[in-house]
Amino acid sequence: MPGKELSGPCMDCRDNEAIFLIRSRHLCRDCYTRFVGYKVLRRTEQYRLRRSVTGAARGKLLLPLSCGLASSVLLHMIHTQMKEQRSRPHAPEGFDLHVLIIDPSSISSSNTPLGEALESLQQRFPLASFTQLSLHTIFELVPDLRDVTPGYAGEDFQDDSKLSSKERLDAFRASILSNTSAADVDSVLLTRLIVAFAKSINCFGIIWGDSDDRLAAKTLASVAKGRGSSLTWQVSDGMTPFGLEFRFPLRDLFTAELQNYADSFSELADIIIPDAPLSDSILTKNLSIDQLMLRYVSSQSAKYPGVMSNVTRTANKLQASRMSTDGSRCALCDTFICNSKGIYIQTPQPATTEPKDSSLPELCYACDRSRPGLS
Amino acid sequence: MRFLSFAIALLALLTGVYKYFDSRLEQFYIFDPAHLHDLSQRAIAAHGEDTRSIVEFIVAELSEKVGTTNLNFDQEWVFNNAGGAMGAMYIIHASTAIGTEGHTGRHTADDYFNILSGTQVAYVPGEFEPEVYPAGSVHHLRRGEVKQYKMPESCFALEYARGWIPPMLFFGYADTFSSTLDFPTLWATSRITGREMIANALKGKHSEVHETIISNSLFTRGERIAIGASGGKDSTVLASVLKTLNERHDYGLDLCLLSIDEGIKGYRDDSLETVKRNAVQYDMSLVIVGYGELYGWTMDQVVEQIGKKGNCTYCGVFRRQALDRGAERLGIKHVVTGHNADDVAETVMMNLLRGDLPRLSRGTNIVTGSSSSDIKRSKPLKYAYEKEIVLYAHHKQLDYFSTECIYSPEAFRGSARTLIKDLEKIRPSSILDIVRSGEEMATLVPMADGGQPAPEETSVGGCGSQNGRTRGSEMAEMEKTLAQNEVSASLETEIKLPSQQTTAAVPLPKANTKKQKKMVQQKPFTKKQVLGKCERCGYITSQRWCHACTLLEGLNKNRPKTAIEMDISPEEEESSTTLRKQMEQVQLAG
Numbered sequence: 017m018p019g020k021e022l023s024g025p026c027m028d029c030r031d032n033e034a035i036f037l038i039r040s041r042h043l044c045r046d047c048y049t050r051f052v053g054y055k056v057l058r059r060t061e062q063y064r065l066r067r068s069v070t071g072a073a074r075g076k077l078l079l080p081l082s083c084g085l086a087s088s089v090l091l092h093m094i095h096t097q098m099k100e101q102r103s104r105p106h107a108p109e110g111f112d113l114h115v116l117i118i119d120p121s122s123i124s125s126s127n128t129p130l131g132e133a134l135e136s137l138q139q140r141f142p143l144a145s146f147t148q149l150s151l152h153t154i155f156e157l158v159p160d161l162r163d164v165t166p167g168y169a170g171e172d173f174q175d176d177s178k179l180s181s182k183e184r185l186d187a188f189r190a191s192i193l194s195n196t197s198a199a200d201v202d203s204v205l206l207t208r209l210i211v212a213f214a215k216s217i218n219c220f221g222i223i224w225g226d227s228d229d230r231l232a233a234k235t236l237a238s239v240a241k242g243r244g245s246s247l248t249w250q251v252s253d254g255m256t257p258f259g260l261e262f263r264f265p266l267r268d269l270f271t272a273e274l275q276n277y278a279d280s281f282s283e284l285a286d287i288i289i290p291d292a293p294l295s296d297s298i299l300t301k302n303l304s305i306d307q308l309m310l311r312y313v314s315s316q317s318a319k320y321p322g323v324m325s326n327v328t329r330t331a332n333k334l335q336a337s338r339m340s341t342d343g344s345r346c347a348l349c350d351t352f353i354c355n356s357k358g359i360y361i362q363t364p365q366p367a368t369t370e371p372k373d374s375s376l377p378e379l380c381y382a383c384d385r386s387r388p389g390l391s
Numbered sequence: 392m393r394f395l396s397f398a399i400a401l402l403a404l405l406t407g408v409y410k411y412f413d414s415r416l417e418q419f420y421i422f423d424p425a426h427l428h429d430l431s432q433r434a435i436a437a438h439g440e441d442t443r444s445i446v447e448f449i450v451a452e453l454s455e456k457v458g459t460t461n462l463n464f465d466q467e468w469v470f471n472n473a474g475g476a477m478g479a480m481y482i483i484h485a486s487t488a489i490g491t492e493g494h495t496g497r498h499t500a501d502d503y504f505n506i507l508s509g510t511q512v513a514y515v516p517g518e519f520e521p522e523v524y525p526a527g528s529v530h531h532l533r534r535g536e537v538k539q540y541k542m543p544e545s546c547f548a549l550e551y552a553r554g555w556i557p558p559m560l561f562f563g564y565a566d567t568f569s570s571t572l573d574f575p576t577l578w579a580t581s582r583i584t585g586r587e588m589i590a591n592a593l594k595g596k597h598s599e600v601h602e603t604i605i606s607n608s609l610f611t612r613g614e615r616i617a618i619g620a621s622g623g624k625d626s627t628v629l630a631s632v633l634k635t636l637n638e639r640h641d642y643g644l645d646l647c648l649l650s651i652d653e654g655i656k657g658y659r660d661d662s663l664e665t666v667k668r669n670a671v672q673y674d675m676s677l678v679i680v681g682y683g684e685l686y687g688w689t690m691d692q693v694v695e696q697i698g699k700k701g702n703c704t705y706c707g708v709f710r711r712q713a714l715d716r717g718a719e720r721l722g723i724k725h726v727v728t729g730h731n732a733d734d735v736a737e738t739v740m741m742n743l744l745r746g747d748l749p750r751l752s753r754g755t756n757i758v759t760g761s762s763s764s765d766i767k768r769s770k771p772l773k774y775a776y777e778k779e780i781v782l783y784a785h786h787k788q789l790d791y792f793s794t795e796c797i798y799s800p801e802a803f804r805g806s807a808r809t810l811i812k813d814l815e816k817i818r819p820s821s822i823l824d825i826v827r828s829g830e831e832m833a834t835l836v837p838m839a840d841g842g843q844p845a846p847e848e849t850s851v852g853g854c855g856s857q858n859g860r861t862r863g864s865e866m867a868e869m870e871k872t873l874a875q876n877e878v879s880a881s882l883e884t885e886i887k888l889p890s891q892q893t894t895a896a897v898p899l900p901k902a903n904t905k906k907q908k909k910m911v912q913q914k915p916f917t918k919k920q921v922l923g924k925c926e927r928c929g930y931i932t933s934q935r936w937c938h939a940c941t942l943l944e945g946l947n948k949n950r951p952k953t954a955i956e957m958d959i960s961p962e963e964e965e966s967s968t969t970l971r972k973q974m975e976q977v978q979l980a981g
Contacts, residue, residue, distance in 0.1 A: 039877065196818050239743060240814050240821050244828025248835060301816040308813055316806070320866050322873030323744060330746040334835035354831045381827055385820060 036276055045280055052269060052277050056093045059253075059265035060223070064101060065108045076112045078214040078222045079144070083117065083133070083289045087225030089274045090266055091115060092284055094223070095141045102143070113144040116213055118206065120289070122150035122182070133287070140283055149213065152181040154205055157212035164347045164377045169388055195304040197386035200241055203306070204349045204383065211258045211350075221261035226251075227271050229317055231264060231328040233309040240305050242382040245354040248336035251328050255336070257351045267328065270321065271314075347377030354380070596783055600632050600771055601640060607757050609769050610644055610725070617649040617723045619714050620669065620677075622662030625729030627669060627791040628780045629772055633727070634673050648673075649726065651713045652681040653706055654689025665792035672790065680717035682709055686943055696946060705946075708938045712930055715766045723766075730770040733777035733811065736822045739829035740807035745869065752836040755829035776822060802865040 026034045026044035028051070034042035043051060057064070066075055079094065081087045094113060101107045117134065120127035130148065138146050155162055165188045166175040173191035175184060189205075192198045214222050226234065231251045238250055249256035253263045266274065278284045294307060303311070317324040341352040379387070604610060618633065620626045630648065637644045650666045653659050663679060670677035683689045686709055688696075693705050718726050738754035753759055760767040772780065784791055814821040924930065925937035936944070 194818070236740075236743070236810075239739065239828040239832070240825055241818075242821075242824035242827045244831035245835065247832065300813050303817060305814060305817055305821065308817060312810060312813075320870045322870045322877065323866055326746045326869075326873055327743055330743060330748060333748055333837060334832060335837050336835065338835045338837070339831075340834055354834070382824070385818075385824060 038273060038276075049277055049280055052273060053093050053096065055268040056090070056265045057097060059263065059267065060094065060097070063111050063221070063223075063263075064097060066110055074109050074112045075221075076114055076217065076219045078210070078217075078219040079113060079115050080210045080222065080224065081115050081117050081137075082225070083120070083130070083287060084225070084291055085271065085274055085278055085288055086227045086230065086266055088284055088288045089278050090223065090225040091141060091144070092281060093277075094265075095143060098143045114217060114219065115141070115144050115146045116210060117146065117148045118209065119148055119150045122152060123202065123206075137287065140287075147213070147217075149209065150182065151205065151209065152185040154209040154212070155181040155185065157216060158208055160347075161208070167377045168348055168379070168383075172388060192386065192388050195302065196241070196306075197388070199304040199306050200382070200386045201348075208350060211256075211260070214260060215258075219260060221263060223263045223265055225266055226264050227266045227269050227274055228325050228328070229271050229313050230310075231267055232317070232324045233306070233313040235327050235331045236312065237306045237309040240309065242385055243380075245339055246349075246351055246382075247331040248334050248339070249351075252332045252334070252336075257345075270317070344378060346380035346383050348379055348383040351380060353378070596775065596779060597632060597635060597639070599774065601636050603757070603774055604636070604642075604771055607769075609727075609758065609771060610642055612643045613645070614725055615645040615647070615721075615723045617647055617678075617714075617718050617721060617726045618675075619726050619728040620648040620650050620666045621729075622650070622665035622669070622792040623729070624780055624784045624789075624791045624793075625731055625734075625772065625777075627665075627729075627789050628784050629727065629729040630669060630673055630675070631787060631789055632783075633771065634675070646673075646675050647721070647723070648675050648677040649714065649717050649721065649723075650677065650679045651710060651717065652679050652683075653710070654682045654691050656691055662792040665790060668790055678717060678721055680713060680720065682713065685709070685713055685716055686939065688943070688946055693946065696949060705942055708942055712937070712939050714768075715930070718766050725767045725769070727769050727771055729772055731772045731775050731777050731780055732822050732826055735770070735773055735829065736811055736825035737804060737807050739825050739832075740810055741803045744807060745803045745865075748832075748836045751829060752833035755826070755833045774823065774826065802867075806866065 022030075022033055024034045024042055026032050026047050027042050028047040029044060032044035032046070034044055036043050036045070036048040038048060038051060041051070063075075063077060079087070079091055081091055098110065098113060101110055115137070117130065117137075119130060121129040134146055134148050162175075162177075162184070165184075166173060169188055169191040173188060175188070177184075179187070189198065189202065192201055210222065235247060235251050238244070238246055243250070248254075249262055251264065253267075254261060256262050278288060294303075294311060300308065313324050339352065339354055341354055344353050345351065346353055610616065616633070618626060618630050620630060630646075633644070633646055636642065637646060648666060648670050650663060652663060666677060666679075669675075681689065683692075688705075690706055690709075697705075714726050714728075718724070735755060739751055742748070742751035742754060757771075757773050758767060758769045783789075811822065811825070814825075818824070923932065925932045925940055926935050927940040928937060930937040930939065932938070934941070
């Protein structure tokens, strides 16, 4: 049989020209997306094969969508899976997918609002349901937080209960001046909002769109910010202190690989809001720790991709069950406060200079570090 | 002008240092920023371009406001930004009378650049190779000597000038006031430095270390403690601090210094001289254990034998045991080392990058000890920033020797170090934050064997010092291994052994060999590492012989003539050392 003349055939199907090189495999477009999709399929197998308890409704998973590259690709992959599964007769029930979008304009006023994107997303991914929330709805979903913010931000922050939620939250966030602390507190708030929403609609888990390199950067940044014990849920699959599961199905894929995948589907191009590239000209000291780590990981993974992914794998070996805690939780990030032996106790809060000390909420080490006025 | 006992501090800092102090020392503030800002503006308004008068104005007022508690009148503190040239600022502290310690009045001043971080490069006219001063080292610029020097962006230095300062000072000031400078920053940094230098270096540091010692119950009354002393800044500061605290808080400790002599001529002997002086200064007994007497080989001899490549492995392995062995010889059960917060943070990041959780856990613990070796090790300076240690050493004018390694550090450590230096620029407290994270992670590390992290000796090669030097290709090597693992993982087909198989069906021996093999291969992963004693020297090991003895075996096998001829059994090895020594003497004599 005269085969097609291919200069470099795809290693899997041998029918098409290979155009991608992934993990030393030369693949054509179709085989590439299958290969990449398979990595995610494997990570979500447990959910896909779920059989509901008789009579109960299908379990619900939440996918927080930032409309960035990774979370959009994840949505696309999961949706493809669901479609395939539901087209088969007698397939396991699997799960329902709910997508949560936090209005980017509510996070930073420089971001453009999503506008009609929600409707087009709904059309494109009919099997999923969608919700859009603003960041300040956190005050409705987590009402306790209103009482935490004044004590956290200290005297420079004047909370005014007459203002709208949005204005109160903006004022609180504006009181945190350093880049690192602001980014840290924002990510804490986002996580809490997403978790609270997931619980409010009875999701049993959340799937996050963090890719391999993102997770490595997150691991290093968490360590650098004093959040060592949070690694057991920040970058690891499994149960969290919040009572639902976190899972990171993209953990085996690099951002570049996701980009190739996204380029293969024109419908994704319309959705994805590309990340503003981090300028190299920014002085290190003006970066946030999260940005520094992203920059570090992206520069190092050019040469040592394996070493970088191994960082996350190392962190995944930590066992949450070993954590020594008396069960008290941080008022801001709601995780257990780790009291391990031999820990350096910071010079006690300057209680003498702070008359309203009693109003100071109980905080974990890292949240305390991000308080305004401390760094 | 009459000769004065003069002490001048020119203080200025990069914003990094500013933030660093600012973040933790609110309680030590001496100067009020608003006051300093106001003062500086008034000084300029009053004296315009006349920098000398500006300085006098400021000094006078500061002395008056701050009083004698924090500003000693024998020591004047003046603040300066001499950074125009380099885009950086320096701290200059001087407090020596003219003509002491061999620095005569002939020179206007002797200048010591103590590099806090980064590298300073100096070029001497007529020389082709630049002089390189890495962090921790001191660049002594003699008065009258002309050098061109360069400090890249991230280089911090603490400049210490002895001698006749005023002529230099005003050059510095001219620079400050004529170049781009915002006064709030200058005074904000000055205030913190002044506060830091005086209050923290003397009072704060002591009480902080005291707190660490008490809250971790590091010592027991009457305990004999050996301070691992290298002559470098960390161990010298440790000795000084422990001595002070022991007296002040009546710990009742019996302190002594323990030094390791690797036997490297021209490298170790200088620092050992420093340790010897320290022993006199601190009135402590000093014991020096040499590789020669411990192992029968000095590093110089090892290098002679195996060449310059790869000898670091030997040095590292030998060093790890040497402190323990030295302490054992002294009958001391507790060795303290000078590891500071920066070292611990570096170890956390390095082991995270390297994927070594047991070692991460071990490096983070303030007290380490192995179950079978009864010698305890602790790091009382674990929460002290390296910069504080340098400042302390300077303020107290401690006598220390710079033992900074000139070779590149081990690749993972190097990468971790760079990362931490960057983090410090962003959030100076991140060093302690990483230490904290490391402590939290240490509690979460799965223990293979009854709560003991892996023993130290199985570690990768390389010098055990903070500046372990190796070929620098560790990251590339690990990358290669990881890539290979991934390839083999993708080729692997998972074979699941149904659990019923063992109960329901009786497996035939040798049938289905592939599966059986698989099982056998998996066994070692779950096998616990059994720690025993080295058959030769009794040191803790999981092998028959400890790492040092294995290396020694290799060395001794290749020992020319005499050693080779002696076909000795391992049991006779101990005696063979002495025998070999005798033979060497014979050889030398011949």
